[in-house]
Amino acid sequence: MNTTVQRNMSLSGEPPAALSAIQKFSVVLGMFGLGVLLLAMFNIDFPNKTTWLAISLSAITLGVVIFSYGAYANKSAGIKNDGVYQKSISSRGLLGWLLGIALTGFYVVLYFYPQYLGLRNEGDNVGVIALFDPLSKFLSGNPASQWFVYGTLYTIAILAFGIKFLWKYRHNRYEVLRTLSVMFFQASFAFIIPEVMARLNNSEAYNIPYYDLKNIWPLNYYNFEQYRVDGFISSGNLGIFLLLFGIVSILVITPILTYFYGKRWYCSWVCGCGGLAETSGDAFRQLSDKSLFAWRVERWVVHSVLVFSVLMTTAVIHSYLSYDADKYLLNKDTFLISVAVFLGLLFAVIWYFKKEEFKKDARYGAIGYLAITLGLIGIHYMSGSSVFIFNPETLRSTYAFLIGSIFSGVIGTGFYPIFGNRVWCRFGCPMAAILGLQQRLFSKFRITTNGGQCISCGNCSTYCEMGIDVRAYAQKGENIIRASCVGCGICSAVCPRGVLKLENGSTKGRINSEAVLLGNDVDLLNLIQENKASHKG
Amino acid sequence: MKHIAIIGNGIAGITAARHIRKLSDYKITVISAESEYFFSRTALMYVYMGHMKFEHTQPYENWFWEKNNIQLKHGFVKEVNTENKRLLFEDGSDLTYDDLIIASGSKPNKFGWPGENLKGVQGLYSKQDLELLEENAPNNEVCKRAVIVGGGLIGIELAEMLRTRNIPVTMLVRDRYFWGSVLPEGEAKLIGNHIKDHHIELKLNTQLKEIVSDENGRASAIITSEGEKIECNLVGLTAGVRPSIDFLNDSGIELGKGVKVNKYLETNIPNVYAIGDCAEQLEPTGFRKPVEAVWYTGRMMGEAVAQTICGNKMAYRPGVWFNSAKFLDIEYQTYGWVWAKPQDYEQQFYWEHPDGKKCIRISFHKENHAILGINTFGIRLSHEKFDKWISEEKSVEFVIENLHKAHFDPEFYKKHYSAIKKSFDNQFQLAN
Numbered sequence: 001m002n003t004t005v006q007r008n009m010s011l012s013g014e015p016p017a018a019l020s021a022i023q024k025f026s027v028v029l030g031m032f033g034l035g036v037l038l039l040a041m042f043n044i045d046f047p048n049k050t051t052w053l054a055i056s057l058s059a060i061t062l063g064v065v066i067f068s069y070g071a072y073a074n075k076s077a078g079i080k081n082d083g084v085y086q087k088s089i090s091s092r093g094l095l096g097w098l099l100g101i102a103l104t105g106f107y108v109v110l111y112f113y114p115q116y117l118g119l120r121n122e123g124d125n126v127g128v129i130a131l132f133d134p135l136s137k138f139l140s141g142n143p144a145s146q147w148f149v150y151g152t153l154y155t156i157a158i159l160a161f162g163i164k165f166l167w168k169y170r171h172n173r174y175e176v177l178r179t180l181s182v183m184f185f186q187a188s189f190a191f192i193i194p195e196v197m198a199r200l201n202n203s204e205a206y207n208i209p210y211y212d213l214k215n216i217w218p219l220n221y222y223n224f225e226q227y228r229v230d231g232f233i234s235s236g237n238l239g240i241f242l243l244l245f246g247i248v249s250i251l252v253i254t255p256i257l258t259y260f261y262g263k264r265w266y267c268s269w270v271c272g273c274g275g276l277a278e279t280s281g282d283a284f285r286q287l288s289d290k291s292l293f294a295w296r297v298e299r300w301v302v303h304s305v306l307v308f309s310v311l312m313t314t315a316v317i318h319s320y321l322s323y324d325a326d327k328y329l330l331n332k333d334t335f336l337i338s339v340a341v342f343l344g345l346l347f348a349v350i351w352y353f354k355k356e357e358f359k360k361d362a363r364y365g366a367i368g369y370l371a372i373t374l375g376l377i378g379i380h381y382m383s384g385s386s387v388f389i390f391n392p393e394t395l396r397s398t399y400a401f402l403i404g405s406i407f408s409g410v411i412g413t414g415f416y417p418i419f420g421n422r423v424w425c426r427f428g429c430p431m432a433a434i435l436g437l438q439q440r441l442f443s444k445f446r447i448t449t450n451g452g453q454c455i456s457c458g459n460c461s462t463y464c465e466m467g468i469d470v471r472a473y474a475q476k477g478e479n480i481i482r483a484s485c486v487g488c489g490i491c492s493a494v495c496p497r498g499v500l501k502l503e504n505g506s507t508k509g510r511i512n513s514e515a516v517l518l519g520n521d522v523d524l525l526n527l528i529q530e531n532k533a534s535h536k537g
Numbered sequence: 538m539k540h541i542a543i544i545g546n547g548i549a550g551i552t553a554a555r556h557i558r559k560l561s562d563y564k565i566t567v568i569s570a571e572s573e574y575f576f577s578r579t580a581l582m583y584v585y586m587g588h589m590k591f592e593h594t595q596p597y598e599n600w601f602w603e604k605n606n607i608q609l610k611h612g613f614v615k616e617v618n619t620e621n622k623r624l625l626f627e628d629g630s631d632l633t634y635d636d637l638i639i640a641s642g643s644k645p646n647k648f649g650w651p652g653e654n655l656k657g658v659q660g661l662y663s664k665q666d667l668e669l670l671e672e673n674a675p676n677n678e679v680c681k682r683a684v685i686v687g688g689g690l691i692g693i694e695l696a697e698m699l700r701t702r703n704i705p706v707t708m709l710v711r712d713r714y715f716w717g718s719v720l721p722e723g724e725a726k727l728i729g730n731h732i733k734d735h736h737i738e739l740k741l742n743t744q745l746k747e748i749v750s751d752e753n754g755r756a757s758a759i760i761t762s763e764g765e766k767i768e769c770n771l772v773g774l775t776a777g778v779r780p781s782i783d784f785l786n787d788s789g790i791e792l793g794k795g796v797k798v799n800k801y802l803e804t805n806i807p808n809v810y811a812i813g814d815c816a817e818q819l820e821p822t823g824f825r826k827p828v829e830a831v832w833y834t835g836r837m838m839g840e841a842v843a844q845t846i847c848g849n850k851m852a853y854r855p856g857v858w859f860n861s862a863k864f865l866d867i868e869y870q871t872y873g874w875v876w877a878k879p880q881d882y883e884q885q886f887y888w889e890h891p892d893g894k895k896c897i898r899i900s901f902h903k904e905n906h907a908i909l910g911i912n913t914f915g916i917r918l919s920h921e922k923f924d925k926w927i928s929e930e931k932s933v934e935f936v937i938e939n940l941h942k943a944h945f946d947p948e949f950y951k952k953h954y955s956a957i958k959k960s961f962d963n964q965f966q967l968a969n
């Protein structure tokens with residue numbers, strides 16, 4: 001046997017069964033639904049818009065659902081990753097690239113050329129947006145916008161692919177519950193409630209900006225812009241409540257929940273971006289980059305976005321605060337000073353309690369960022385000029401363009417089939433960065449490993465959408481406590497040896513980088529452990 | 538500087554290399570004829586099934602070896618000259634060492650079956666076997682049926698692999714039940730049913746008599762011990778493995794079934810050690826077999842031998858036995874010893890879930906009720922807890938009472954501990 005070893009052959013096999021008849025039908029059905037939208041986009045005027053919209057959206061939904069039925073219904077419950085790396089769509093093959101290009105194109109049109117979708121500032125909408133007018137009028141009373149079209153398709157994607165996911169992971173109650181959760185939050189908080197809230201605005205007393213309650217600053221970086229804050233303030237108690245809720249969400253609710261459950265409570269149970277990634281993006285989770293290099297890039301990029309978003313928001317709020325505090329309770333100076341004091345305190349607390357947890361480069365990074373932020377605030381405060389290094393409006397529009405549109409939409413979702421389904425969550429989301437820091441430093445959440453049972457097979461790392469090399473920890477017996485882990489639970493689900501368990505437990509001994517694999521003589525294990533400990537730090 | 542040569546880049550050899558590197562700055566060379574980098578053999582199946590690419594089976598990135606100053610040499614060792622401490626390679630090159638670790642692993646068993654060397658007959662052990670399988674069974678047109686000989690862990694993996702390409706599979710199993718040499722009847726039946734649910738044909742009490750060739754020297758059918766002829770294009774030989782040590786025949790190193798080693802993993806020749814699948818213990822620990830061909834033991838021997846080589850002489854003294862596997866969709870873990878046929882001092886408690894996909898069996902001592910071992914199917918339990926409970930000889934009553942503390946299933950999974958306890962109380966009427 002060993003003498004034939006030099007032979008070299010590619011190890012990429014054939015995909016398993018081709019599509020079944022029922023799946024082929026479902027693909028045609030779904031394509032038909034999309035086709036209706038496409039025709040509408042090219043200004044084919046459908047006579048009865050309500051009917052055609054219903055036909056189109058039902059066809060898309062049913063297409064996905066029937067496809068899932070064909071894929072999973074007749075198979076026994078369990079892991080369904082057969083052929084993932086043999087199918088073109090899920091292994092960066094031709095279909096994957098085509099889908100990536102199509103999605104990217106869609107996002108470019110959506111963000112930058114909504115007129116091609118039929119958006120009209122004057123007069124009635126045309127094209128595909130017009131097709132959605134009846135639904136929008138039914139919900140909010142207003143004609144549709146490109147964002148309404150997007151929101152509807154987004155929700156349908158989460159619901160339809162959510163059903164697919166539920167089928168696929170029907171043996172795993174953690175996956176089932178958290179998928180039902182993201183489906184619920186998308187359908188209600190992100191879609192129905194804001195539309196219905198918009199109805200309130202028909203009355204003079206209300207001027208509430210569109211508000212998806214589960215979208216928390218800095219993910220919705222625009223939440224504290226002037227038009228919104230003015231809207232909230234002018235909408236009575238409800239408006240004030242919403243404004244306060246926005247502040248409390250990030251300062252109080254988020255830290256508490258993250259302390260108890262890790263960032264997963266948000267990223268894979270509530271968040272819409274996470275919801276889309278987990279459902280529609282599930283087929284692409286294996287495409288994330290697991291290299292150490294990618295991890296380094298991730299840390300720098302995502303924390304830079306966080307700093308950018310803090311600066312930008314500070315500058316924007318500062319720009320509309322006045323020198324006296326009559327309207328917004330804060331004046332320019334007190335606001336800046338409080339931001340600086342808050343950041344300084346936060347940093348001091350982290351430094352005092354958790355200095356050990358920081359790796360060297362993270363430490364430099366943190367100091368650097370804090371210095372820059374305080375520096376900018378300081379310069380501004382000293383000079384008293386209204387210019388916050390850049391013009392706040394330039395800062396805001398740059399952020400909206402680079403982060404809000406290009407990163408989260410075009411790259412984040414458009415590139416699902418190329419870079420995996422969580423590119424945005426991993427590299428770009430400032431909210432994930434905050435939750436991640438907290439998860440790493442102050443949380444009860446961890447993934448524990450089961451003694452010495454790991455066989456280093458690599459399923460966990462391969463299917464980690466956040467690009468975490470889970471195996472690297474599991475095969476050393478260490479807990480996995482990574483800032484980026486969104487707690488999707490898939491590593492635990494795909495592990496064929498039952499090694500991984502997501503848990504909330506005592507914070508003591510949570511980070512156990514001296515752990516060793518169980519199985520050997522106790523004396524030897526102690527020795528290895530000592531040796532490991534002495535090599536750290 | 539001392540030069541440590543390691544033959545074999547599997548889990549045993551690589552663990553030894555990594556631990557020696559942690560403890561010393563000796564020169565280390567790891568030799569393999571199979572693959573350039575260490576990969577996880579246990580994951581081979583996932584490559585054929587398309588869950589992963591081959592590169593995903595490699596636990597370390599390619600820069601790891603150079604960064605840790607571990608030299609890799611690709612080549613087949615033809616001969617070991619222990620007098621000159623020299624390795625001779627198939628390509629004519631050679632390498633001298635100060636200490637030699639043999640970690641050459643296993644190869645599939647063959648029992649002299651007529652036709653066992655035909656084309657289309659293969660085992661599943663190496664990366665090359667996987668490549669060969671891609672050739673022999675790329676789809677169900679080339680391979681209209683496969684027959685798998687041997688109902689063990691690798692056999693069922695091979696069956697699962699082939700089923701993902703809709704290739705009909707027949708398994709010949711010598712015992713009365715699937716993996717009946719290891720599994721008690723309850724578990725073996727449960728798995729047997731699950732195998733049938735996956736449309737794999739199980740022929741129990743059946744052995745291979747011969748493999749029939751077509752005119753091109755390819756397997757075209759097999760004949761069973763019952764005289765039945767089954768047409769097939771692939772014959773998978775998965776009736777166990779044995780140490781891969783042929784290249785040591787003239788080395789003067791004492792060989793039996795494997796390379797004979799004492800409890801320090803030393804062979805009869807000074808400075809030559811053997812670890813992993815290829816080692817045969819002269820004094821096996823407890824009920825362990827002299828040759829232990831599992832991942833974990835290779836790793837543990839690697840950890841132990843590294844200490845010895847770095848001047849801290851250390852015996853291989855493994856703790857409580859454990860193992861795990863997955864049969865299609867059903868995960869299996871075992872801790873301690875549960876015998877297929879209970880020993881005379883042994884009593885067993887068995888519980889099966891009504892869905893027929895989960896069960897546990899606890900083995901305990903008849904007299905003092907100390908727990909001896911557990912099998913668990915479809916339920917994940919904590920290794921740490923059972924390691925502790927078994928080595929502390931906790932009573933079976935204690936274990937049943939505290940089973941929930943060993944819970945390792947994912948969150949929100951249904952727990953069965955109270956049903957298990959009830960069933961235990963009923964069976965043994967100890968609830969008074």
Ligand SMILES: Cc1cc2nc3c(=O)[nH]c(=O)nc-3n(C[C@H](O)[C@H](O)[C@H](O)COP(=O)(O)OP(=O)(O)OC[C@H]3O[C@@H](n4cnc5c(N)ncnc54)[C@H](O)[C@@H]3O)c2cc1C
Pocket residue numbers: 002455544545546547548549550568569570571572578579580581582612613614615640641642643661662663691694781784812813814815829830831832833835860861862
């Ligand atoms: C399909 C499959 C699934 C498995 N699943 C499990 C599992 O789930 N759990 C478990 O515990 N165990 C499992 N095992 C067993 C486990 O993989 C082995 O016990 C383990 O890999 C043995 O490791 P090793 O380092 O001793 O040898 P190996 O991994 O076999 O490494 C030996 C290496 O040495 C090379 N070599 C041999 N002779 C020479 C020579 N003369 N010159 C150069 N190189 C040479 C070989 O080519 C090979 O690369 C599985 C095995 C297989 C095949």
Ligand code: SF4
Pocket residue numbers: 453454455456457458459460461470471474475494495496497498499500
């Ligand atoms: S933790 Fe599980 S999935 Fe990950 S490498 Fe280990 S055995 Fe494989």
Ligand code: SF4
Pocket residue numbers: 460463464465466467468470480484485486487488489490491492
């Ligand atoms: S480590 Fe596991 S739970 Fe965390 S993101 Fe990766 S796959 Fe999900």
